[in-house]
Amino acid sequence: MTPRARLLLALGAVAALALPLVLPSNYAVNVAVMILFSAFLGQAWNIAGGFAGQTSFGHVVFFGTGAYASTILHATWGWNPWLAWPVAALAGGAVGLGIGALAFRAGLRGSYFALVTLAFAEVFRILANSAEFTRGGLGILIKADARAANFQFKDPASLYYIALALVAASLAIAWWLRRSRFGAQLAAIRENEDAARALGIDVLRAKTLCMGISGAMAGAGGTFYAQKYLYIDPSIAFGVEKSVEMLLVSMIGGAGTVFGPLVGAIALGFVGEATRALTSAQGLGLVVYGMILVAIVARLPDGLIGLFARRIRRRGGRDA
Amino acid sequence: MPSIDILLAGIVNGLAAGAVYVLVAVGLTLIYGVLHIVNFAHGSLLMLAMYATYFLFAKAGVDPYAALPIVAGGAFALGYALYRGVIGRFAHGKDENILLITLGLSIALDNLALFLFTGDTQTIDVAHAQRMVEFGPLFLPRAKVIAFAAALAICAALGLWMARSDTGKAIRAVAKERQGARLVGIDVDHVFAVSYGIGIACLGAAACLLMPSFYVSPSSGHAFVLIAFTTVVLGGMGSFPGALAGGFAIGVIESLGGLLLGEQLGQIGISLAFILVLLLRPTGLFGARR
Numbered sequence: 001m002t003p004r005a006r007l008l009l010a011l012g013a014v015a016a017l018a019l020p021l022v023l024p025s026n027y028a029v030n031v032a033v034m035i036l037f038s039a040f041l042g043q044a045w046n047i048a049g050g051f052a053g054q055t056s057f058g059h060v061v062f063f064g065t066g067a068y069a070s071t072i073l074h075a076t077w078g079w080n081p082w083l084a085w086p087v088a089a090l091a092g093g094a095v096g097l098g099i100g101a102l103a104f105r106a107g108l109r110g111s112y113f114a115l116v117t118l119a120f121a122e123v124f125r126i127l128a129n130s131a132e133f134t135r136g137g138l139g140i141l142i143k144a145d146a147r148a149a150n151f152q153f154k155d156p157a158s159l160y161y162i163a164l165a166l167v168a169a170s171l172a173i174a175w176w177l178r179r180s181r182f183g184a185q186l187a188a189i190r191e192n193e194d195a196a197r198a199l200g201i202d203v204l205r206a207k208t209l210c211m212g213i214s215g216a217m218a219g220a221g222g223t224f225y226a227q228k229y230l231y232i233d234p235s236i237a238f239g240v241e242k243s244v245e246m247l248l249v250s251m252i253g254g255a256g257t258v259f260g261p262l263v264g265a266i267a268l269g270f271v272g273e274a275t276r277a278l279t280s281a282q283g284l285g286l287v288v289y290g291m292i293l294v295a296i297v298a299r300l301p302d303g304l305i306g307l308f309a310r311r312i313r314r315r316g317g318r319d320a
Numbered sequence: 321m322p323s324i325d326i327l328l329a330g331i332v333n334g335l336a337a338g339a340v341y342v343l344v345a346v347g348l349t350l351i352y353g354v355l356h357i358v359n360f361a362h363g364s365l366l367m368l369a370m371y372a373t374y375f376l377f378a379k380a381g382v383d384p385y386a387a388l389p390i391v392a393g394g395a396f397a398l399g400y401a402l403y404r405g406v407i408g409r410f411a412h413g414k415d416e417n418i419l420l421i422t423l424g425l426s427i428a429l430d431n432l433a434l435f436l437f438t439g440d441t442q443t444i445d446v447a448h449a450q451r452m453v454e455f456g457p458l459f460l461p462r463a464k465v466i467a468f469a470a471a472l473a474i475c476a477a478l479g480l481w482m483a484r485s486d487t488g489k490a491i492r493a494v495a496k497e498r499q500g501a502r503l504v505g506i507d508v509d510h511v512f513a514v515s516y517g518i519g520i521a522c523l524g525a526a527a528c529l530l531m532p533s534f535y536v537s538p539s540s541g542h543a544f545v546l547i548a549f550t551t552v553v554l555g556g557m558g559s560f561p562g563a564l565a566g567g568f569a570i571g572v573i574e575s576l577g578g579l580l581l582g583e584q585l586g587q588i589g590i591s592l593a594f595i596l597v598l599l600l601r602p603t604g605l606f607g608a609r610r
Binding site for chain 2: 055112119120130244248286288294
């Protein structure tokens with residue numbers, strides 16, 4: 001890291017820590033929580049979709065598995081949600097390893113892999129919709145009891161700091177992937193899988209492991225979501241919307257970069273809020289949202305982070 | 321276990337439903353086969369075509385079957401313009417960008433429909449399409465019989481056209497070898513836009529055949545997207561016979577799944593069949609070996 005990057009990072013961290021103190025309302029803090037949360041989920045997607053190039057349309061399956069795992073343990077079996085949290089991450093990771101092993105063993109790549117993840121999410125949604133222990137389409141309510149020991153908070157600022165910690169952890173994982181041998185293997189697989197195999201990389205193992213890590217992160221996200229809204233049902237937990245959100249923030253920000261999902265989540269969060277504020281007519285806000293999405297892709301084919309990278313490169317060129 | 325008669329009825333019903341899946345999937349498979357892109361806006365464009373059929377009937381009194389050439393033609397023009405003006409222009413040659421663009425288009429179109437037409441479901445009542453046709457022990461509404469026959473006819477015509485016409489040959493050439501096609505003087509961007517247009521025109525035809533026995537709402541495209549992807553993969557991406565066989569297979573699987581496992585759990589049949597085919601035979605039933 002250059003000294004300037006280190007300074008920027010420190011400034012960003014201080015600003016993020018101080019943000020709830022300056023935000024005008026609980027609503028604004030809530031928006032910030034949702035932006036951070038979608039940055040975290042986007043990073044989970046980015047580990048598989050960006051760093052390893054395994055684009056998934058069904059990443060929600062790990063999120064939903066985690067959400068259901070901790071919610072069932074908590075609401076049905078009476079576990080403390082903090083204790084159920086790591087179990088949710090493990091469950092998400094296990095599903096990630098399982099789907100990864102099945103799909104990669106069958107040699108699925110590109111759009112085939114993307115579509116099979118979508119189908120797995122559908123299978124999980126239908127199962128959750130019909131099974132007894134998930135209470136079917138009714139979903140599971142978590143009893144409101146706002147105590148920190150219960151992973152429920154009266155003020156949104158506490159949730160903000162938990163979400164911030166999640167994002168920090170996800171950035172650390174991405175940073176480690178960037179620098180580690182394992183991350184280099186994933187990058188090699190992304191760029192040219194056959195060449196990576198020829199270099200002696202155990203491609204199957206690396207890709208499966210990466211799905212496990214990504215799934216565990218999304219699973220942990222599921223618990224956070226369930227504890228924030230105190231409710232989970234099959235279409236929230238396994239619906240295609242969350243999958244789309246995860247890949248959107250990551251791709252708009254810049255897939256395969258450490259800060260891409262965070263940048264994408266902030267940008268899309270602002271666009272979403274702005275279009276919502278602009279008009280209350282049903283649907284119109286999202287029309288603008290969709291068009292802005294197309295415009296971003298049209299203007300910035302490498303994601304928003306590409307904008308910064310280009311500027312830095314240009315400046316670097318002039319300095320040298 | 322239900323009796324043979326009920327099973328038989330389930331299969332016939334499934335085939336009838338599958339006919340429309342075939343048409344939706346043929347468009348998708350053409351777009352995939354030529355452009356190698358996953359068209360996320362497919363469901364939204366189907367929804368738009370269904371609204372067009374609905375308004376032609378409700379406001380102008382045009383019978384949906386008479387409207388078929390109009391809607392299919394309009395859909396072709398829309399598809400061609402969409403590719404030329406938006407998708408091809410903004411993609412910068414990157415597949416991820418096409419995915420994002422079609423996703424953005426689908427969000428915009430769905431919500432535009434929600435804004436303009438509200439979220440209510442709309443149906444049209446075409447009396448002659450509701451009459452029952454007898455097949456031995458089975459009765460089917462005429463709309464489904466027409467859809468079945470028309471889907472077969474449209475697929476056959478499209479297949480023939482792809483095989484014989486110059487444009488069809490150009491499309492196949494571009495699908496096989498982009499660079500080579502450009503070198504022999506084929507306007508590749510035009511061929512892409514034409515293929516996209518034809519894919520969307522298939523949706524227009526599907527919408528006209530669908531409306532007499534279905535409903536439309538801003539989200540009704542979604543129901544078909546996953547099914548269409550499943551059909552395309554099941555048959556082999558880019559393959560017409562595959563889309564045909566896949567569509568009918570999906571219709572039957574869905575119908576029998578509902579019969580044997582119940583309304584809710586029955587939907588699982590499609591996704592499970594999809595996963596099994598992908599894991600066991602990733603190129604699909606008719607797909608070329610990669």
